[in-house]
Amino acid sequence: MRNIFSIARKEFKSLFISPVAYAVSLAIFLIMGILFYANVLGAAYQQIAPSIQVVIGPLATILLFTTPAITMRTLADEQKSGTLEILLTAPVRDWEVVIGKWLGTLAFVALVLLITWVYPIILNQIVDPGIDQGSLVSGYLGLFLMVASFLAIGVSVSSLFSNQIAAFFATLGILLALWMIGYPAQIMGSMGGEVLRYIDLSEHFYPTFYRGILELKDVVYYLSVTSLALLLGSISVETRRWR
Amino acid sequence: MIRVTGLTKDYGSRRAIHDLTFNARKGEILGFLGPNGAGKTTTMRILTGFMPPTSGTVEIGGYDVIDHSLEVRRIVGYLPETVPLYPDMTVREYLEYMASLRHLKNIEKRVTETLEQVGMADRANGYISNLSKGMRQRVGLAQALIHQPEVLILDEPTIGLDPAQVVNIRKLIKEIGQNKTVILSTHILPEAQQICDRVMIINKGHIVAEDTPEQLQARLTGSQRVLLTVRGESQDVVPLIKQLPGILQVVEKEDGTLEYESLPGQDIRPLVARKIIEAGFDLLQLQPINMSLEEIFLQLTRDETEPSAAMPEVGYSMEEN
Numbered sequence A: 001m002r003n004i005f006s007i008a009r010k011e012f013k014s015l016f017i018s019p020v021a022y023a024v025s026l027a028i029f030l031i032m033g034i035l036f037y038a039n040v041l042g043a044a045y046q047q048i049a050p051s052i053q054v055v056i057g058p059l060a061t062i063l064l065f066t067t068p069a070i071t072m073r074t075l076a077d078e079q080k081s082g083t084l085e086i087l088l089t090a091p092v093r094d095w096e097v098v099i100g101k102w103l104g105t106l107a108f109v110a111l112v113l114l115i116t117w118v119y120p121i122i123l124n125q126i127v128d129p130g131i132d133q134g135s136l137v138s139g140y141l142g143l144f145l146m147v148a149s150f151l152a153i154g155v156s157v158s159s160l161f162s163n164q165i166a167a168f169f170a171t172l173g174i175l176l177a178l179w180m181i182g183y184p185a186q187i188m189g190s191m192g193g194e195v196l197r198y199i200d201l202s203e204h205f206y207p208t209f210y211r212g213i214l215e216l217k218d219v220v221y222y223l224s225v226t227s228l229a230l231l232l233g234s235i236s237v238e239t240r241r242w243r
Numbered sequence B: 001m002i003r004v005t006g007l008t009k010d011y012g013s014r015r016a017i018h019d020l021t022f023n024a025r026k027g028e029i030l031g032f033l034g035p036n037g038a039g040k041t042t043t044m045r046i047l048t049g050f051m052p053p054t055s056g057t058v059e060i061g062g063y064d065v066i067d068h069s070l071e072v073r074r075i076v077g078y079l080p081e082t083v084p085l086y087p088d089m090t091v092r093e094y095l096e097y098m099a100s101l102r103h104l105k106n107i108e109k110r111v112t113e114t115l116e117q118v119g120m121a122d123r124a125n126g127y128i129s130n131l132s133k134g135m136r137q138r139v140g141l142a143q144a145l146i147h148q149p150e151v152l153i154l155d156e157p158t159i160g161l162d163p164a165q166v167v168n169i170r171k172l173i174k175e176i177g178q179n180k181t182v183i184l185s186t187h188i189l190p191e192a193q194q195i196c197d198r199v200m201i202i203n204k205g206h207i208v209a210e211d212t213p214e215q216l217q218a219r220l221t222g223s224q225r226v227l228l229t230v231r232g233e234s235q236d237v238v239p240l241i242k243q244l245p246g247i248l249q250v251v252e253k254e255d256g257t258l259e260y261e262s263l264p265g266q267d268i269r270p271l272v273a274r275k276i277i278e279a280g281f282d283l284l285q286l287q288p289i290n291m292s293l294e295e296i297f298l299q300l301t302r303d304e305t306e307p308s309a310a311m312p313e314v315g316y317s318m319e320e321n
């Protein structure tokens, strides 16, 4: 526990001073700001009250594309700079390294998510009866759980590479594939389709969390994906020694 | 303290180290001396638990390095060949992080002490990215010392240091070696001689020689190399000298002179001279050559040396010409 915390704190700190993390945060706020403005204005033209979904929807997509940039360096960089050699010869277990890294990135993205609360707060001011609090909480909970699984996948993929860029694209590829894998299911519609839809990362977000519905199975799904990814990441670090 | 038995490591199909067996006691500084690619780093990586051997066992402080990896890692301090630093941290932050992974109590105090030891106290709050190569090397060393480990494994600890710091760091290692176990690797023979209690010469993954620096030197300088010049067909003299007792090898040089090497401790020059003259040759010159230590090192580890034929007792090779 203590090791995980030490590693997580170090990871969080170095993200905090990393230009990549700032560029990513800037991109998030810039794109969010533009979309927010456009959506609110659009809703005003149509004479309808904008819902909290104008924040949650774009945020989910942006996180899908930006979290690989947050995780790409976590283990790939340690590998490249040779610091992995002391990390793996310090009295720290391989899974503590992986979980610590993941927790550090999660803390950073959680902070970014926290700052995006300004949009719901603004929305709450300009919409007359205020926004639906339930949708807000479920939306953000969904985002957090989903991002946790993105980051777990990203950290694990990073352990396979010593090149950050390679880790970025591999992670993005995997996330996009898992994000769209349920799509063919709409045509298939059979048992196989059900399975694909169940694996799909987005299928557990848009129908439920996004619409303000909380379902245990979706919480379990994201926690399972996260655990599985971290487990595979730990195995990958361990087998790294044998390569 | 350290017991290594039959250690072998293959990278794919290439065998990097072959069946290494050696020990190191508490209070001993053991030096790995060998040319590039000898297998020093590979051996150290296995000792520290960074990677498993293909076969063989390593026991450190009574713990097997595979079965009780964490216990071993707790008592070992390790300076890898590529100094493991995070450029975006300050020196102090970095050492505090390393200390926290080792669950030290008095982190701040230990960091300060260790920085004093390696002479980096004045740069404690500077960013690692702004340090010079030698300074980085010293911070790397501080990282290995931070938890006052029982066993210290240092891969080329003085590389990149200026002469003053080389002296300092060697002194520091010697001090630590008084009641801890230190293994260090180097290409520099005088360094091995200066700080090590025992030197292991490794070449192509084999232990070629192992002894105290004094013994090693005595054994080697004890061996006689003699330059020999005769008038006429010198190759006819080769078989003649070869059969003499105590001769290790005879080499015919390009310029027609001969060079022989004989067992240490006995000067057989009179015998050689008599034989040559008896056989009817004119002896022009019989001059001993003093081997410099570097030469010995080269000789010990040169390419033609067939390691399995390396003489276990004497430490150099006999060859057929």
Ligand SMILES: Nc1ncnc2c1ncn2[C@@H]1O[C@H](COP(=O)(O)OP(=O)(O)OP(=O)(O)O)[C@@H](O)[C@H]1O
Pocket: B011, B014, B015, B016, B034, B035, B036, B037, B038, B039, B040, B041, B042, B043, B081, B187
């Ligand atoms: N990761 C690796 N993959 C494949 N081969 C390797 C690897 N690391 C080392 N080797 C090979 O193993 C052999 C021993 O290398 P090692 O790094 O242990 O030598 P060394 O004695 O430390 O050399 P140097 O003095 O140059 O540091 C070399 O032939 C090297 O090419």
Ligand SMILES: [Mg+2]
Pocket: B040, B041, B042, B081, B155
């Ligand atoms: Mg080396």
